[in-house]
Amino acid sequence: MNYEILGVALQVLVLVALSYPLGRYIAKVYRGEKNFMDFLTPFENCIYKVCSIDPNEQMGWKRFLKVLLILNLFWFVWGMVLLFIQGGLPLNPDNNIGQSASQAFNTCISFMVNCNLQHYSGETGLTYFTQLFVIMLFQFVTAATGMAAFAAVMKGMGSKTTQTLGNFWVYLVRTLTRILIPLSMIVGMLLILDGTPMTLEGKQTLTTLEGREQVISQGPVAAIVAIKQLGTNGGGFFGVNSSHPLENPSYFTNMVECISILFISMSLIWCLGFYLKRRKFAACIFGVMFLAYLTTVGIAVHQEMGGNPEIATMGISQLNGSMEGKEVRFGSAATALWSMTTTVTSNGSVNGMHDSLTPLSGMLAMLNMQINCWFGGVGVGFMNYYIFIIIAVFLSGLMVGRTPEFLGKKIEPKEMKIAVIIALLHPFVILCGTAIASHLAVNDPTLAAAWLSNPSFHGLSQMLYEFTSSAANNGSGFEGLSDNTPFWNISTGIVLILSRYLPIIGQVAIVGILAQKRFVPESAGTLKTDTVTFSVMTFAVIFIIAALAFFPALTLGPIAEYLTIK
Amino acid sequence: MKTILISIKITVAFCIILFGGYVMVLWGFARLVTPNEGQxxxxxxxxxxxxxxxxxxxxxxxxxxxxxxxxxxxxxxxxxxxxxxxxxxxxxxxxxxxxxxxxxxxxxxxxxxxxxxxxxxxxxxxxxxxxxxxxxxxxxxxxxxxxxxxxxxxxxxxxxxxxxxxxxxxxxxxxxxxxxxxxxxxxxxx
Structure with missing residues (x-):
């Protein structure tokens, strides 16, 4: 039992220790300073040349966003076409067929927005070709898109007065060549060493010890799993994601994968400190996020190790905790840690079934995604937090009667309007979506029976979780929901698009607008943003806006379930 | 229009880089170090x-x-x-x-x-x-x-x-x- 907690503590420690140097390195990459990967420069120049990119072009925020959106639109077309015709393409040893239009729409959107909600099962719904050239490609490039936007935000925040945010293409290429590919390579090798398959051969057919025939799905698993974890993507190779014993064969691979989930997101906070040369400011943000994360981990580990109270009444032994939907090689503590780690970021991979989590852990998983800014997705996580900083600066400014300023820039009505709209968009799409779905389910019992694998409070939680996960671009699910239907494919598809692009547009716009303003030097009257007081203030703003908006819905779902099983 | 052209080119370039410089490297690594050639x-x-x-x-x-x-x-x-x-x-x-x-x-x-x-x-x-x-x-x-x-x-x-x-x-x-x-x-x- 203590070994389990020790394992959890070790993973968190290693994660924090490794994220700091990575943060410093990433800051160098985006600043264009000398670093040990400079031997790639000629190779990168070659890419710019072949693609007719001018790496010296400086983009204003409008141009930056335009390029980002056009590229994403192109990816959508690319993905739709390939998924639709995958049955006829090469690298299809298991002869899987093309996806239906609504399913291809959902799959394509969900990978394009770095969400990786999966309404299909990897073993049968995709071919190796689409696994590699849609799924894996998107996992790399969408993570890089988020990080490129983050780099632009840092550039805007760091300059005194500027019209430009840097070059999107350069950020994108450097993120891939210098951060994502090297890290994925290391992670992939570690996974292969401990038994994760990496092959282009099709399924194996075996005869078991008792003489039954068993088919074993395999494929280029290690390559996809590595970037799925690092890029906060989360779309697994197999249907059950990292709980599959081939995708995640041991406690060691589980540690590697779990650390990879938060690795880049966490290091980007340090990166911000190095880039802006405001390490105290970064440490304050890190502190708020880390404490919130640790609290949820603590509660979830305690809940899962405590077992299922309903099964306790049956009089059997629950020494290993609540084991429904968990794997023996990880145990309940490591699964609880993972379920919190994957929801504070926008990762969404799982190593156990979230549907079978005890009610409070299930609620915290949802709450993490509803708040959506404790570390968050690579790049975009901090940008969500940034919105709350702007609101907190404005509120504190009003409270002490000063003009609100942040990093030497006045916050005025235009930025505030954008910030508030972005902050409220998230609860709006989640709650409206859930309301529509539950309205349909209540009025049509056959629909409820077709969708939900659980009755009562937990049924509502399943629908709430699906919309929360879509809006947070997370991609995990209470998988008992039968979500491969036109209603769910299309409704969550729309939510996915809205909640990926509107926040990015809003955040980059705020930074762009602020960057153009006149720089006001700090004085004794300036509100300090790198203090504990301001951190508490930001936390309060997040809690009031994000968490309390969802409280009524959570009461009807997980909290009611928790109270009834006691 | 120019951006669309760059988009197409860079997507294809990424596909080639990822397949040749990442997938095939891991594939070769698996063949070398695992007893079952990555299966x-x-x-x-x-x-x-x-x-x-x-x-x-x-x-x-x-x-x-x-x-x-x-x-x-x-x-x-x-x-x-x-x-x-x-x-x-x-x-x-x-x-x-x-x-x-x-x-x-x-x-x-x-x-x-x-x-x-x-x-x-x-x-x-x-x-x-x-x-x-x-x-x-x-x-x-x-x-x-x-x-x-x-x-x-x-x-x-x-x-x-x-x-x-x-x-x-x-x-x-x-x-x-x-x-x-x-x-x-x-x-x-x-």
């Missing part, structure tokens, strides 16, 4: 392949150790958990039935000693492992079915228990059953 590892008994090391398989024979219940009947071509909520009354009834069935095949066992993992479905439906405790409660049944000594089987369990540096000790059910079968083979040969 799922398999276990053999008497020279015959009897299953994948890391994919659980169904055991229901009285003379074998049993693994965990599976929501997908150990279908290695798919995978899946039960996705049942801890409060779901239907699910709890199912667990109750599993408990009764298990106690029926192990009449010597007291209810309070039955580990919950043997009556709850795994996340993947393919969990290849059980805890040492879950193996110990089955020893008597297997000893009766095989006419073997309890101490002898207990020794095999100790020998096949994995003790990782971090994390809980666990047993691979297939490995354990192969060890049982090969113990008999050796006896017959000897």
């Amino acid at each position: 799922a590892e398999v276990l053999t008994l008497d020279g015959k392949v009897v299953g994948a090391t890391n994919v659980g398989q169904e055991f229901s024979d009285m003379k074998y150790f049993w693994g965990r219940p599976s929501a997908v009947d150990y279908n290695g071509g798919g995978s899946g958990g039960s996705n049942k909520a801890v409060s779901n009354p239907e699910y709890l009834k199912e667990v109750g039935v599993r408990i009764e069935q298990f106690l029926e095949s192990h009449p010597y066992l007291e209810r309070k000693d039955l580990p919950s993992e043997l009556v709850t479905a795994s996340a993947s439906g393919l969990d290849p492992h059980i805890s040492p405790l879950a193996a110990e409660v089955q020893i008597q049944r297997i000893a009766d079915a095989r006419q073997m000594k309890v101490e002898y089987i207990a020794e095999i369990i100790v020998n096949t228990t994995h003790k990782p540096l971090v994390g809980q000790p666990y047993i691979n059910v297939l490995e354990l059953n192969i060890a049982l079968d090969s113990a008999i083979l050796n006896e017959n040969k000897g």
Whole structure:
């Protein structure tokens, strides 16, 4: 039992220790300073040349966003076409067929927005070709898109007065060549060493010890799993994601994968400190996020190790905790840690079934995604937090009667309007979506029976979780929901698009607008943003806006379930 | 228009870089360092392949150790958990039935000693492992079915228990059953 907690503590420690140097390195990459990967420069120049990119072009925020959106639109077309015709393409040893239009729409959107909600099962719904050239490609490039936007935000925040945010293409290429590919390579090798398959051969057919025939799905698993974890993507190779014993064969691979989930997101906070040369400011943000994360981990580990109270009444032994939907090689503590780690970021991979989590852990998983800014997705996580900083600066400014300023820039009505709209968009799409779905389910019992694998409070939680996960671009699910239907494919598809692009547009716009303003030097009257007081203030703003908006819905779902099983 | 052209070019460029510089490197690495050239590892008994090391398989024979219940009947071509909520009354009834069935095949066992993992479905439906405790409660049944000594089987369990540096000790059910079968083979040969 203590070994389990020790394992959890070790993973968190290693994660924090490794994220700091990575943060410093990433800051160098985006600043264009000398670093040990400079031997790639000629190779990168070659890419710019072949693609007719001018790496010296400086983009204003409008141009930056335009390029980002056009590229994403192109990816959508690319993905739709390939998924639709995958049955006829090469690298299809298991002869899987093309996806239906609504399913291809959902799959394509969900990978394009770095969400990786999966309404299909990897073993049968995709071919190796689409696994590699849609799924894996998107996992790399969408993570890089988020990080490129983050780099632009840092550039805007760091300059005194500027019209430009840097070059999107350069950020994108450097993120891939210098951060994502090297890290994925290391992670992939570690996974292969401990038994994760990496092959282009099709399924194996075996005869078991008792003489039954068993088919074993395999494929280029290690390559996809590595970037799925690092890029906060989360779309697994197999249907059950990292709980599959081939995708995640041991406690060691589980540690590697779990650390990879938060690795880049966490290091980007340090990166911000190095880039802006405001390490105290970064440490304050890190502190708020880390404490919130640790609290949820603590509660979830305690809940899962405590077992299922309903099964306790049956009089059997629950020494290993609540084991429904968990794997023996990880145990309940490591699964609880993972379920919190994957929801504070926008990762969404799982190593156990979230549907079978005890009610409070299930609620915290949802709450993490509803708040959506404790570390968050690579790049975009901090940008969500940034919105709350702007609101907190404005509120504190009003409270002490000063003009609100942040990093030497006045916050005025235009930025505030954008910030508030972005902050409220998230609860709006989640709650409206859930309301529509539950309205349909209540009025049509056959629909409820077709969708939900659980009755009562937990049924509502399943629908709430699906919309929360879509809006947070997370991609995990209470998988008992039968979500491969036109209603769910299309409704969550729309939510996915809205909640990926509107926040990015809003955040980059705020930074762009602020960057153009006149720089006001700090004085004794300036509100300090790198203090504990301001951190508490930001936390309060997040809690009031994000968490309390969802409280009524959570009461009807997980909290009611928790109270009834006691 | 120019941006669209760049988009197409850069997407194709990324595909080539990722396939050549990443996927193929890992593929080659796997061929070099793994015994099975990057395919799922398999276990053999008497020279015959009897299953994948890391994919659980169904055991229901009285003379074998049993693994965990599976929501997908150990279908290695798919995978899946039960996705049942801890409060779901239907699910709890199912667990109750599993408990009764298990106690029926192990009449010597007291209810309070039955580990919950043997009556709850795994996340993947393919969990290849059980805890040492879950193996110990089955020893008597297997000893009766095989006419073997309890101490002898207990020794095999100790020998096949994995003790990782971090994390809980666990047993691979297939490995354990192969060890049982090969113990008999050796006896017959000897």
